[in-house]
Amino acid sequence: MSTTRERVSAEFKRIQNDICHALEQCDGQAKFHEDRFTDRGEALTRVIRDGKVFEKGGVNFSASSGTLPPAILDQLNVKGSEYFACGVSIVIHPQNPWVPIIHMNIRYFETELGESWFGGGIDLTPHYVDQADAKYFHKALKSTCDGWKPEAYPDFKNQADEYFFIPHRNETRGIGGIFFDHLKPETDGSFDELLKFVVSVGDTFAPTYVQLVNGKKDLEYSEANKQWQLLRRGRYVEFNLVYDRGTKFGLQTGWRTESMLMSLPKMASWEYNFIPKAESLESETLAQLKGGIDWVNS
Amino acid sequence: MSTTRERVSAEFKRIQNDICHALEQCDGQAKFHEDRFTDRGEALTRVIRDGKVFEKGGVNFSASSGTLPPAILDQLNVKGSEYFACGVSIVIHPQNPWVPIIHMNIRYFETELGESWFGGGIDLTPHYVDQADAKYFHKALKSTCDGWKPEAYPDFKNQADEYFFIPHRNETRGIGGIFFDHLKPETDGSFDELLKFVVSVGDTFAPTYVQLVNGKKDLEYSEANKQWQLLRRGRYVEFNLVYDRGTKFGLQTGWRTESMLMSLPKMASWEYNFIPKAESLESETLAQLKGGIDWVNS
Numbered sequence: 001m002s003t004t005r006e007r008v009s010a011e012f013k014r015i016q017n018d019i020c021h022a023l024e025q026c027d028g029q030a031k032f033h034e035d036r037f038t039d040r041g042e043a044l045t046r047v048i049r050d051g052k053v054f055e056k057g058g059v060n061f062s063a064s065s066g067t068l069p070p071a072i073l074d075q076l077n078v079k080g081s082e083y084f085a086c087g088v089s090i091v092i093h094p095q096n097p098w099v100p101i102i103h104m105n106i107r108y109f110e111t112e113l114g115e116s117w118f119g120g121g122i123d124l125t126p127h128y129v130d131q132a133d134a135k136y137f138h139k140a141l142k143s144t145c146d147g148w149k150p151e152a153y154p155d156f157k158n159q160a161d162e163y164f165f166i167p168h169r170n171e172t173r174g175i176g177g178i179f180f181d182h183l184k185p186e187t188d189g190s191f192d193e194l195l196k197f198v199v200s201v202g203d204t205f206a207p208t209y210v211q212l213v214n215g216k217k218d219l220e221y222s223e224a225n226k227q228w229q230l231l232r233r234g235r236y237v238e239f240n241l242v243y244d245r246g247t248k249f250g251l252q253t254g255w256r257t258e259s260m261l262m263s264l265p266k267m268a269s270w271e272y273n274f275i276p277k278a279e280s281l282e283s284e285t286l287a288q289l290k291g292g293i294d295w296v297n298s
Numbered sequence: 299m300s301t302t303r304e305r306v307s308a309e310f311k312r313i314q315n316d317i318c319h320a321l322e323q324c325d326g327q328a329k330f331h332e333d334r335f336t337d338r339g340e341a342l343t344r345v346i347r348d349g350k351v352f353e354k355g356g357v358n359f360s361a362s363s364g365t366l367p368p369a370i371l372d373q374l375n376v377k378g379s380e381y382f383a384c385g386v387s388i389v390i391h392p393q394n395p396w397v398p399i400i401h402m403n404i405r406y407f408e409t410e411l412g413e414s415w416f417g418g419g420i421d422l423t424p425h426y427v428d429q430a431d432a433k434y435f436h437k438a439l440k441s442t443c444d445g446w447k448p449e450a451y452p453d454f455k456n457q458a459d460e461y462f463f464i465p466h467r468n469e470t471r472g473i474g475g476i477f478f479d480h481l482k483p484e485t486d487g488s489f490d491e492l493l494k495f496v497v498s499v500g501d502t503f504a505p506t507y508v509q510l511v512n513g514k515k516d517l518e519y520s521e522a523n524k525q526w527q528l529l530r531r532g533r534y535v536e537f538n539l540v541y542d543r544g545t546k547f548g549l550q551t552g553w554r555t556e557s558m559l560m561s562l563p564k565m566a567s568w569e570y571n572f573i574p575k576a577e578s579l580e581s582e583t584l585a586q587l588k589g590g591i592d593w594v595n596s
Binding site for chain 2: 033035047049056058167168169230234237238241242251254257258261262264265266267268269270271272273
């Protein structure tokens, strides 16, 4: 019979494969390049570049095991120092500014003492907020969450609003999505139930994003639209380097920088004190970069 | 008779003016735009954009006073909570990739109990390291330091090598320069002596940088040179957002984000795992992005 780590690993790898396949099909031109590392387990860094649809993106799988240093034991509040961690992390930056940036992460952690939990989420960062797309996206996430239990979506949606927030800009990174952490087999459901939910989140990613991409990828755009996209990507960089817990943890603990920072866009821009014109699409977008919007019933 | 804060303020403003004037003359086209804020003292944010020579840069003066919250008192290790802080901060991103990025900061802090210190420094980030320029730059800094005392340059040069280091890239931000902090009127010299030194650092900036700029600003460059510049700017963004103490402190304490983040370039780029060709100018530059090089005697 398979161990928990074998089961998670197999499912997460399958999800990575399915997502890469779906995104390659959607792009129609670029293919993922894979770098494989086996120093502390297995990491499959897959990067797509200069595609017809996707300018830069990564779909990374990693499974690692080893011994946790005391400081990290305290930080994670666990007693077992022999750990196993497994995850899939995705960030996709499209070419077309009408197509949103997307991020997904699913992760599992356990120690030899049986302490374990799942975490993850999906969130969308449109350069231009489209109401119908936002509603569609949140409905898809709600439907996945409802497949587990009705309390999940409102809880995880609020957590995403809180997590994907840039204090120094007083704006959210995008229109949020779902975010959850420390879903524990002892308290939140059986291991099977939680794995099933997290896998369903992983399987929600590709069909949901591909539909959003297909609806917008051939729209024409201006230089001004492109410039706005680069500025929004600048905010994405700020969030990832200043606040993102995974990135900070990774930079501190010496994960492979290039695998981690695949999340950064090919090009980003900063303009001093750029303020979009009143009633422009850009200022309408900014007005919606705040938490607490009920997208499903909007 | 002037108070210490009045004297520092007047000198630092004069330095800001002189530097803006020199950079405008050097650019020959763009002028600094000033935003003035007076909420907690006086801040003069001056930004230059889309110049012939300078793509984006800021030369900021600020003087502020107020009451420090207990957490900051601990962090600064002071007893007096009524503070005065004054500084000039500069980052300049040139258009031409052969011209280096430069950063300067001079600052003064005091409390009502007479606790006070100076800090600052200048460091250079060439996209392409030029030996002669690096030597010239460090010699200029050494000469300024020697004007105070012979121990200053080697000490402050080492501090710059340590401070301007990006651990997750295992490279320095550039070729360093000088960095100093907590120069205290009780222990390191009289107030007059320290002010004179810090002012001399401020006055070293413009003539030294303008000479470097003039030597390179009209050189032709290729698309590949430009792309390399954008990648190096990506590293600059990483340093500033992840490690720079001033930026981190500012983001935490709610300074004006746009004034602080004038340090970020107009355009920056990230490529997955970009490795320059062996023996190229790019790989020669990378080989020199480490501390401990004796540029003056190289």
